[in-house]
Amino acid sequence: MRACAGCKRRDETEEFIRFVEFEGELLPDLTRKLPGRGYNVCPTYKCIKDFIKRKFRGRKNPDEIYERTVKALKDYILHLISLSHKTGITVIGQDEIKKLRSCEGTLILAEDLSPKTKERLKREEWLTLEDVFNSEEIGNALRRERRVGALFVERVGLGRKVYENVRKLKSLLSK
Ligand SMILES: [Zn+2]
Secondary structure: OEEOOOOOOEEOHHHOEEEEEEOOEEEEOOOOOOOOOEEEEOOOHHHHHHHHHHHHOOOOOHHHHHHHHHHHHHHHHHHHHHHHHHOOOEEEOHHHHHOOOOOOEEEEEOOOOOHHHHHHHOOOOOEEEEOOOOHHHHHHHOOOOOOOOEEEEEOOOHHHHHHHHHHHHHHHHOO
């Protein structure tokens, strides 16, 4: 159990984003591996802001740290997608995703996919991330020559990390 350095709420360690002071910079430590003084913070704009105000009043800009965190999470998710793909837990493309039977996971829909297509692919039981990446970014993460508009990652193995981090990103973006 840890407590948020913004609101003091207590929860399991993996529910927070760890920040670390590293060579004078305040960095989001998404893999929890960087050395240095660490702080756990809820994945929300408000808690990041309150945390910065409390610990670094006037020395750090909350909006800058927030933007940096969103960017780092996006990059990390693309990296996790890439690794997940190699372990065979990804399903690519609308037709294949529609054929999926009941399984838990994360659905990633590109911002350049039509609204109608997005609605058709969504399912209640899935965590959906839409309009964050474009189909070129998703395609690149999968090392594909073509664009990929829809991607499903099963919630097994590395797919659990995808799920966990997508949930954090969604929480951060809903400010
Ligand atoms: Zn908090």
